[in-house]
Amino acid sequence: MVPTFPRVSETFVVSKFLGLLAQGWDVHVVCDRSDAAEWSRFPQLSGVPGVRDRVHVSWPHRPRWKAAVLMPFALLRCLFDAPSKTVAFLVRARRLGLGVFRRLYLDAALIRLRSDLMHFEFGALAVDRMDLGEFLDCPIVVSFRGYDLNYVGLEDPAYYAPVWRGAAALHLLGADLWRRAQRRGCPPEKRHVLIPPAIDVAFFDPAGNARRRDTGPFRILSVGRLEWKKGYEDALVALRALLDQGIDCEYRILGDGEFLGALGFARHQLDIEGRVSLLGAGSRDDVRTEMRAADVFLHAAVSEGFCNAVLEAQAMELPVVCTDADGLPENVENGVTGIVVERRNPKALSDALAELAGDPDLRRRMGEAGRARVASRFRTEDQIEAFGQLYRTVLAGRSGRESLRSATSGASA
């Protein structure tokens, strides 16, 4: 379950989907949106036969009159495809009153799939729908990837209580997020796994790198959506400091987002318009092309779940300068594959960048160490295997519970 599929900024969902399919799992994706433009950025999807039948877009929620008109069709479709599941859903969810039809409409795609296990890829997506586990009699796994724990519902201490209560297991990207989950009320004994993201190390291959040069400006690259949490403003201040130190450098940012206006302004205010290129969103190929030409990868995040782009950069033998936000210190090995500095501290960023700018040998060493680290610890195969293991455990636990329940009902009879 994801909001949008496929999506460039959530490429990991696509990789996971393809990986699980290749392992023989019967995987389906349920989403609210699926744009043709995004599909065109994922050639790897078109190679899979019947892939479109595995992606289910929910019926439109808005405008409401449209949802109301379509509702009877959703009901008929559910009854036709999964009659017993639909009836069971209506019976179990009857405490919602007439709201049961609204829920049925919203979750029609899930009812029809009759799945054995549901996985919400983001905590924020799951929080209002945890009762589906009961309505559909199906265990739920919930992933927390960063923003869901860091910002969503911060003012409400019990915001994620339904997830802590209802999820069969949690998946988190790293130890930092697990700590945050506990700070937000998750009981420490809750079943959980830490599975870091993984990337396609075959695709992000440093063989074509073009950075063995001695001339031209020091090239800094960032890849990621233009959002405040990525800390680009601090990065721009750091760039200004580098230029003030007389270091000839340029900064390219690949990504798009609502913070474009703020960055355009900061670039103007700091008088570095000629040094900073805001490139807009790019495909995976664009990311690789940019990484091939860069000297250092910069991630000035204020908050970041884990960051796949940083993994990709390391795979491409790019040394990384990043902050200590959330999962980044688990991602980059400080002093080995890059330099990790305090967040919200432009001075620390510019010091680290200056150190790398003046030492091509250090850059090369860190780059190579990065490639080795990613290739051994963040491989897609291992990640898929870990998810498979998680699902098998949850399903095994469930069949155990089922037999227990039949035993007790037998006893009461």
Next chain:
Amino acid sequence: MAERPLRLLVVGASWPPQTFLGRLMRGLSAAGVEVTVAFSRAPDQDWFFNAGLRAFRTRDWSGPVLLRVVRFTWLFLRALLKSPRDLRLFLRRSRADRGLRARLRTLNRLLPFAGVSCDVLYFPWNSAAIDHLPLFDLGIPVLVSCRGSQVNVAPYDPKRGVARGLPATFEKATAVHCISGAIEREAQRFRLDPTKARVIHPGIDPEFFVPPETREPSPVLRLVEVGSLVWVKGATYALQAVRKLLDRGIPVALSLVGEGPARQRILYTIDDLDLWDHVTLLGALSPVAVRDRLQQSDIFVLPSLSEGFCNAAVEAMACGLPVVMTNCGGVREGVTDGVEGFIVPVRDPDAMAAAIEKLAKDAALRERMARAGRARVLRQFTLTSHVHDFVTLLEKVRDCRIA
């Protein structure tokens, strides 16, 4: 005033209008100007009508399609009856829009103004002027206000057409009002002719914003920031400054007055810097509540990245607060560093913390700066003189005696 009252039509205000705009409209009306304000929503508060203001109805391009079509047809027929000449102008000018939908939207915005009659058209925002450019050709003198972010922030957003839209409005306007000299200089980058520009600083009512009779003593230094929660106000830099002060053992508490899209970022920063016990988000408050909050605070802080002038600081100064502001826009036209408060560089929480620390440790300095601030407001930034200057400007615009 002339024997016949000056008839002013304000285009581009939203209902309810921003506090300062409401204040200006009321002031103009009290000074004998006949003020009509175009709104897409009908005013529903008594003060508006009690002040003798009139509403002029426009229509949003929203709602069910059928309703839009009916409304549009009605607007079109009415425009045809009232002024075929204006209708022709609007139709011709809307051809510049790409696509039928964009064109309908533009026409829907313009049609209510066909055959409109007034002495001066006033756009309180540059964006409104850009959106209503064909109205500049109705033969009515036009005044445009440059207030801040639309001149010194929005043009640098690569996705918005503000930078392209500004020059034509400046060229066609009869006169351009700038709320500070800094804003006038910024506007000149977009081809504002300096002979058309008039700087009139905003004003506030010093009878309303008054120092409290007694400021209740508090063991912690109470900082207050008033401003929408948007990135340009830089609230996270104030949070960083608070963290630094606490780390140095200086007890401070910060209240943020305002609401906006940066709320999530601010909440995250509060959480990340562990400031829950030291920062309060009060949301948007009424003018009375803002004043009460200012009266119960010790220092006004505003870490903005960009400002047109510094309205909120002027209100705070009138309430007897020393201010700590960032050096941007027209701030230095309202505050002199070291006199009414301190001015620190933008994006520099260390400097902001240092300035607050200086004030924290010196009650006499706070007192001196507070008195200087109040005196300066009374001298330079009263609503009365602001309205007076504005009426004079409007009369010049009506008579086209600007250049």
